Amino acid sequence: MMEPDAPGPTQLTFWGTRGSISTPGRATEKYGGNTPCITIEHEGTIIIIDAGTGIRNFGIDYLEEHADASEGSELHLLLSHTHWDHIQGLPFFQPAYRPGIKLRIYGTAHKGGFLESILRGQMDEEYFPVSMSALGAELHVQELSHSTFQIGDVRVDWEEQIHHPGGCVRYRFTVNGKRIVYASDVELNKELDANDPAQRQQLSDYLAFIEGADLLIGDGQYTDDEYISKQNFGHTTVPVLIELAQQAQVKQLAIFHHDPQHSDTMLDEYLLELEERFDTGDNQLNFFWAREGITLPV
Amino acid sequence: MEDKDKSDKADRHDTEVGIPHPLANRGGVRNHPLSNTMPISRKTIYSRPKVSNKVVLEIHGLEEGVKAIELGDQIVTIGRSPECEVHLPLANISRQHAQVVFRKDEYYLEDMDSTNGTYLNGVRVKKCVLRNNDQIEIGEARIHYLEEKTVGKP
Numbered sequence: 073m074m075e076p077d078a079p080g081p082t083q084l085t086f087w088g089t090r091g092s093i094s095t096p097g098r099a100t101e102k103y104g105g106n107t108p109c110i111t112i113e114h115e116g117t118i119i120i121i122d123a124g125t126g127i128r129n130f131g132i133d134y135l136e137e138h139a140d141a142s143e144g145s146e147l148h149l150l151l152s153h154t155h156w157d158h159i160q161g162l163p164f165f166q167p168a169y170r171p172g173i174k175l176r177i178y179g180t181a182h183k184g185g186f187l188e189s190i191l192r193g194q195m196d197e198e199y200f201p202v203s204m205s206a207l208g209a210e211l212h213v214q215e216l217s218h219s220t221f222q223i224g225d226v227r228v229d230w231e232e233q234i235h236h237p238g239g240c241v242r243y244r245f246t247v248n249g250k251r252i253v254y255a256s257d258v259e260l261n262k263e264l265d266a267n268d269p270a271q272r273q274q275l276s277d278y279l280a281f282i283e284g285a286d287l288l289i290g291d292g293q294y295t296d297d298e299y300i301s302k303q304n305f306g307h308t309t310v311p312v313l314i315e316l317a318q319q320a321q322v323k324q325l326a327i328f329h330h331d332p333q334h335s336d337t338m339l340d341e342y343l344l345e346l347e348e349r350f351d352t353g354d355n356q357l358n359f360f361w362a363r364e365g366i367t368l369p370v
Numbered sequence: 371m372e373d374k375d376k377s378d379k380a381d382r383h384d385t386e387v388g389i390p391h392p393l394a395n396r397g398g399v400r401n402h403p404l405s406n407t408m409p410i411s412r413k414t415i416y417s418r419p420k421v422s423n424k425v426v427l428e429i430h431g432l433e434e435g436v437k438a439i440e441l442g443d444q445i446v447t448i449g450r451s452p453e454c455e456v457h458l459p460l461a462n463i464s465r466q467h468a469q470v471v472f473r474k475d476e477y478y479l480e481d482m483d484s485t486n487g488t489y490l491n492g493v494r495v496k497k498c499v500l501r502n503n504d505q506i507e508i509g510e511a512r513i514h515y516l517e518e519k520t521v522g523k524p
Binding site: 081083085101102324358360363364365366367368369 | 476492493495499
C-alpha cells in the first residue's frame with residue numbers, strides 16, 4: 073500500500089511592506105520601500121495579497137521562474153481594498169500582459185459593483201498609457217460573496233473591517249492545519265472602548281479571527297506618540313497590535329504597513345524598546361518587522 | 371567706491387547675459403563667462419570609480435574561534451559536510467544546511483530544506499535578501515553578515 077504524499081511546504085513572501093506611499097532610498101532598504109504585496113505559495117497554487125508597488129518585482133520573478141507560463145497558468149490576487157498603495161502596482165505586473173495566464177482578482181462586494189471600474193479607472197489614459205482592456209492575460213474580477221471559499225488546497229475566510237476609511241477586508245488562509253492571517257489597514261485603537269458595545273463586538277470579532285494564528289500580518293503603522301495626530305487615518309499603533317496578538321495567542325506577528333517616515337534605523341531602535349516593554353518571559357509571541365524580500369516557511 | 375560700483379554693474383550685466391546653456395559643458399568646455407570653476411569632462415563624471423562592497427560572513431561558535439569568509443559571486447554552501455565552503459561541525463546542523471547566493475547584485479540566504487531551520491534575526495526563513503549586520507543562526511553557530519564599502523580605481 074502506498075503511503076499518501078506528505079503535504080508540501082507553504083511559503084509566504086513579502087514583496088512590499090511599506091504603507092501609504094513607496095519610499096525608495098538607502099534609509100529604507102532593509103525593511104523595504106515598496107507598498108503592500110505578499111504571496112502565499114502551496115503546491116503550485118499562488119495567492120497574491122494586494123497589488124502595491126511590490127507586485128512588480130513578484131511579476132518579474134514569476135516570469136523568470138515560469139518562462140513557459142501561458143495556457144493554464146492561474147494566479148489569484150486578493151485585494152484588501154483599493155487605496156492607491158494596494159493597487160498601484162497592478163499596471164506594472166508583467167504576468168497581466170501575458171496571453172494565456174488567468175488572473176483572478178477578488179475584492180469586496182461593498183463597493184456596489186464598482187471594484188472592476190475602480191481598477192479600470194486607474195488605467196484610464198489620464199493616469200496611465202495602457203488601458204486595462206489591453207492586458208493580454210485573461211482577467212476575472214470577482215466580488216467576494218461567500219464568507220469562505222477555496223483556492224487549491226487553501227481555505228480562505230474573510231471579513232470586512234470597518235475601521236479604515238472606505239473599508240478593508242481581512243483574510244485568513246488555512247492550509248495543512250496552519251493559519252495565516254492578513255489584517256492590515258485597520259485602526260484597532262478604535263475598538264478598545266470597553267463602554268461601547270459595538271466596539272466590543274468589533275474587537276471580539278477581530279480576536280476570534282486571529283485566534284491562534286501561526287502567522288499574523290498586522291497593521292502597525294504608528295508609535296503611540298504619532299497616533300495622537302493620526303487618529304481616524306485607519307491604522308493601528310504597534311503596542312496595541314502586539315497586545316492583541318498576545319491576547320489571541322498568535323505565534324508569530326509580522327508588523328506590517330510601515331509608516332513612510334520610519335527609517336530602518338528608527339525601526340531597529342524601536343523594536344528594542346518594544347522587546348523590553350513586552351518581555352513577559354514565558355510569552356511565546358515572536359514579533360518582528362515585516363521585511364521586503366523575505367520568504368517564511370509556514 | 372566708484373570702481374566698486376562699476377565692478378558690481380559689470381557682475382550684474384554678466385550674470386544677466388551669461389546664463390549657460392545646459393549642454394554647454396559637453397566636452398569639458400565651460401562657456402560661462404564668470405566661471406573659474408575647473409570643468410570636469412563627461413568621461414570623468416560617468417566613468418565612475420569602482421565602488422564595491424567587501425562582504426564577509428563572520429562565523430561564531432567554532433572551536434577554533436571566529437572565522438571570516440569573504441563572499442564573491444560564487445555560491446557559498448553552509449553545513450556539517452566537510453565539502454561545504456562554510457564547514458560547521460556542530461550539533462543541530464544538516465550536512466547541506468543553507469547557502470548564500472549572489473543574484474541581481476544582492477546576496478540571498480537560502481535554507482536547503484534543513485531539519486532544524488535557518489534563522490535570520492530570530493525569524494525562521496526559507497529565503498531572504500541579506501542586509502548589513504544581519505545575524506544568521508544555524509544550529510549552534512551564529513553568522514554575522516557584514517558589508518564594507520570600498521572604493522577602488524576605475
